[in-house]
Amino acid sequence: AQRVTQPEKLLSVFKGAPVELKCNYSYSGSPELFWYVQYSRQRLQLLLRHISRESIKGFTADLNKGETSFHLKKPFAQEEDSAMYYCALMKTGANNLFFGTGTRLTVIP
Amino acid sequence: ETGVTQTPRHLVMGMTNKKSLKCEQHLGHNAMYWYKQSAKKPLELMFVYSLEERVENNSVPSRFSPECPNSSHLFLHLHTLQPEDSALYLCASSQAGEGNTEAFFGQGTRLTVV
Numbered sequence: 001a002q003r004v005t006q007p008e009k010l011l012s013v014f015k016g017a018p019v020e021l022k023c024n025y026s027y028s029g030s031p032e033l034f035w036y037v038q039y040s041r042q043r044l045q046l047l048l049r050h051i052s053r054e055s056i057k058g059f060t061a062d063l064n065k066g067e068t069s070f071h072l073k074k075p076f077a078q079e080e081d082s083a084m085y086y087c088a089l090m091k092t093g094a095n096n097l098f099f100g101t102g103t104r105l106t107v108i109p
Numbered sequence: 110e111t112g113v114t115q116t117p118r119h120l121v122m123g124m125t126n127k128k129s130l131k132c133e134q135h136l137g138h139n140a141m142y143w144y145k146q147s148a149k150k151p152l153e154l155m156f157v158y159s160l161e162e163r164v165e166n167n168s169v170p171s172r173f174s175p176e177c178p179n180s181s182h183l184f185l186h187l188h189t190l191q192p193e194d195s196a197l198y199l200c201a202s203s204q205a206g207e208g209n210t211e212a213f214f215g216q217g218t219r220l221t222v223v
Contacts, residue, residue: 004151032210043113043214043215043216043217044199044201044214045213045214046211046212049210049211086152090210095140095142095157095159095164095165095203095205095210096142096154096157096165097142097154097201097212098151098154099144099151099152099154100151101149101150101151102151102152
């Protein structure tokens, strides 16, 4: 069965410092992986997906199949990055998203 | 209104009540989902509808009954719930198919069972 693990419930970094939110997954096939973000009082929304290989708001995430990881990184954190971040996995050919427990990122001014 | 809209935003119900949650999407999507978000737990996928057919029922108790009358509307009918069913219920939609698998979420319904 598929599983998404985000080991850190809370993460605090200073403004301008690098940030890395960890995500590991287990799935026997080739999944699609995503990062979703929820800012205060806003709805959950897509941040980025691994197939796009793009940088959104300075964030990047590389799929490492050997380590089954999809860590989210940003070299210089900003205060507006403070939010709840969820890693999610979609099984090949399916329409269902499975989420991790989320990491609350706080960027300290 | 655009996007995914859920009503009501808050609901308090007794264990013997019957109520329904409503979700409406104005994005032209063909797949809709119900998720449950409890404290300290991951977002739990409950049901998936694709082209108005239920394609996944993730071992959800029968006291939760989904209904998808058309591709724009999704309901979750509730009856004889338990206090542990108190949670935030999120609806989402997406356009199922290759290359576009982004899910759009509603604001959620905060359910309290007393």
